[in-house]
Amino acid sequence: MAKTFSKDDVASHGKGDSLWIVIDEDVYDVSKFQDEHPGGKKILQRVAGKDASKQFWKYHNEGILKKYKGQLQIGSLDTKKQAEPAPAPAPAPKKAESTPQPQASGDFKPPATAEPQEPYGDLIPFADPSWYQGYSSPYFNETHAALREEVRQWVETEIDPYVTEWDEGKEVPPHIYKQMGERGYLAGLLGVKYPEQHTPFRVQSVSPDRWDLFHEMLLTDELSRAGSGGLVWNLIGGYGIGCPPLVKFGKKALVDRILPDILAGDKRICLAITEPDAGSDVANLGCEAKLSEDGKHYIVNGEKKWITNGIWADYFTTAVRTGPDGMNGLSVLLIERSEGVSTRRMDCQGVLSSGTTYVTFEDVKVPVENLIGKENGGFKVIMTNFNHERIGIVIQCCRFARVCYEESIKYAHKRKTFGKRLIDHPVIRMKLAHMARQIEATYNWLENIIFQCQCMEETEAMLKLGGAIAGLKAQSTQTFEFCAREASQIFGGLSYSRGGQGGKVERLYRDVRAYAIPGGSEEIMLDLSMRQSLRVHGMFGMKI
Numbered sequence: 001m002a003k004t005f006s007k008d009d010v011a012s013h014g015k016g017d018s019l020w021i022v023i024d025e026d027v028y029d030v031s032k033f034q035d036e037h038p039g040g041k042k043i044l045q046r047v048a049g050k051d052a053s054k055q056f057w058k059y060h061n062e063g064i065l066k067k068y069k070g071q072l073q074i075g076s077l078d079t080k081k082q083a084e085p086a087p088a089p090a091p092a093p094k095k096a097e098s099t100p101q102p103q104a105s106g107d108f109k110p111p112a113t114a115e116p117q118e119p120y121g122d123l124i125p126f127a128d129p130s131w132y133q134g135y136s137s138p139y140f141n142e143t144h145a146a147l148r149e150e151v152r153q154w155v156e157t158e159i160d161p162y163v164t165e166w167d168e169g170k171e172v173p174p175h176i177y178k179q180m181g182e183r184g185y186l187a188g189l190l191g192v193k194y195p196e197q198h199t200p201f202r203v204q205s206v207s208p209d210r211w212d213l214f215h216e217m218l219l220t221d222e223l224s225r226a227g228s229g230g231l232v233w234n235l236i237g238g239y240g241i242g243c244p245p246l247v248k249f250g251k252k253a254l255v256d257r258i259l260p261d262i263l264a265g266d267k268r269i270c271l272a273i274t275e276p277d278a279g280s281d282v283a284n285l286g287c288e289a290k291l292s293e294d295g296k297h298y299i300v301n302g303e304k305k306w307i308t309n310g311i312w313a314d315y316f317t318t319a320v321r322t323g324p325d326g327m328n329g330l331s332v333l334l335i336e337r338s339e340g341v342s343t344r345r346m347d348c349q350g351v352l353s354s355g356t357t358y359v360t361f362e363d364v365k366v367p368v369e370n371l372i373g374k375e376n377g378g379f380k381v382i383m384t385n386f387n388h389e390r391i392g393i394v395i396q397c398c399r400f401a402r403v404c405y406e407e408s409i410k411y412a413h414k415r416k417t418f419g420k421r422l423i424d425h426p427v428i429r430m431k432l433a434h435m436a437r438q439i440e441a442t443y444n445w446l447e448n449i450i451f452q453c454q455c456m457e458e459t460e461a462m463l464k465l466g467g468a469i470a471g472l473k474a475q476s477t478q479t480f481e482f483c484a485r486e487a488s489q490i491f492g493g494l495s496y497s498r499g500g501q502g503g504k505v506e507r508l509y510r511d512v513r514a515y516a517i518p519g520g521s522e523e524i525m526l527d528l529s530m531r532q533s534l535r536v537h538g539m540f541g542m543k544i
């Protein structure tokens with residue numbers, strides 16, 4: 001049991017070499033810490049022996065306590081009520097016979113009645129999707145609520161307190177990626193039914209038969225609450241786009257050989273499409289793969305640029321040219337790290353811990369068995385993958401926009417200027433309102449698109465939803481950019497310097513471009529959204 005102290009005990013450690021302070025009825029020994037306190041020693045000495053909660057919350061956010069609690073907390077005040085132990089996330093109950101439930105395939109049926117879930121989280125309006133706040137939703141049931149709790153606990157304890165350090169150090173410790181595998185999360189992020197046959201790992205709170213695209217969305221969403229594009233891209237930026245083509249279009253022997261280690265988090269995979277001279281116009285890719293004379297290998301030569309996770313990757317799902325110019329000469333090859341493959345880290349503006357990489361292939365021998373899809377049929381593989389990639393980007397942008405909004409609204413309730421809290425200034429409320437309306441519009445469109453994907457076969461979705469997903473991608477990156485900017489204005493200088501209370505906003509502001517450009521730039525997305533939608537609706541018999 002934790003130690004308890006009276007107020008007098010704390011007061012007797014108010015000066016000299018022994019400094020204790022109280023924050024929210026917990027007692028901290030800051031004697032040794034005072035010399036390294038970034039805010040200065042004197043400021044701690046002034047509140048030593050006393051309750052410093054008010055001063056603490058003025059200058060810090062929750063992350064600081066989480067990070068330093070283990071090191072500095074020595075107990076609690078004897079007046080503090082004991083908190084109930086938090087229950088472990090319970091596996092969601094098996095599905096009831098009478099309630100139609102989602103399947104991760106084309107037979108998804110929405111529940112006949114949409115019971116609201118228990119309210120969850122801080123209940124700040126618009127800081128979480130509305131179903132977190134007790135509003136009804138046709139898409140989310142108790143399995144989603146259980147997953148949300150499971151992921152949130154993990155992110156808040158194992159990730160949140162360290163994310164700034166990792167971003168600055170440009171790397172996330174490998175054990176976090178390994179946990180993604182062991183917790184069954186990697187297996188759940190492929191945009192297909194949970195691949196039970198290729199992994200012994202299971203998500204604790206959702207059984208494989210109930211796993212659907214809304215679980216996948218929720219997992220990415222909750223990871224994004226850490227407010228770091230670098231973190232999310234480190235964990236799923238290579239895997240989430242590099243692995244689905246292998247699973248959907250790879251030959252069985254290849255998939256059986258390499259997928260289990262990838263799903264376990266032991267091996268890493270990335271997607272290598274973009275080149276120094278070809279990005280959104282994938283039909284013009286030049287990286288060349290020539291069949292060897294004996295027909296057993298492709299010999300690959302070329303360069304790939306801005307490849308997320310490339311420096312750590314064991315496998316590269318790579319777009320290569322095997323035929324004539326244009327989209328009908330493209331293929332996709334699974335290239336294993338081997339002789340002739342070199343990777344170097346690129347220095348970028350944002351997503352610092354994502355490992356953006358320049359890759360060179362020099363006479364790399366790739367067995368023909370590693371062809372993903374058909375020879376010269378790579379364009380379809382790449383296009384199918386784009387929908388999944390772009391939806392992932394949208395989910396992240398939506399949550400990052402919410403993080404900017406949430407941080408701002410919390411800060412606006414404590415920071416005072418001209419004798420009033422920021423939230424009491426109409427100009428600040430106006431900023432928050434514009435953020436909220438864009439976030440909600442984007443998110444509700446996203447839910448609808450996920451629902452459509454859940455109801456359609458992959459090829460049908462590629463065709464029918466490609467335009468809308470492209471438009472939504474642009475909508476989400478512009479929402480994210482807007483919210484990062486407005487949040488930065490609300491935080492002022494605190495979001496100009498790195499770390500501290502405005503740290504998440506400062507970091508996300510730097511991450512914005514990493515979302516607005518890759519996966520199809522805003523300009524190309526908006527144009528595609530009209531071209532593709534008009535084309536498809538023309539096929540449906542649009543009357544115009």
Ligand code: HEM
Nearest residue numbers: 028038039043047052055056059060064068072499500501
């Ligand atoms: C458990 C006790 C405390 C810990 C672990 C702690 C930790 C930190 C850390 C890590 C920072 C760097 C900025 C950040 O990352 O947020 C910081 C800054 C600061 N701290 Fe503390 N602190 C503690 C208590 C206090 C108290 C009681 C006060 C005031 C009486 C205080 C005043 C400040 C100030 C003024 C700054 C600079 C803020 C800025 O740069 O805007 N700290 N502290």
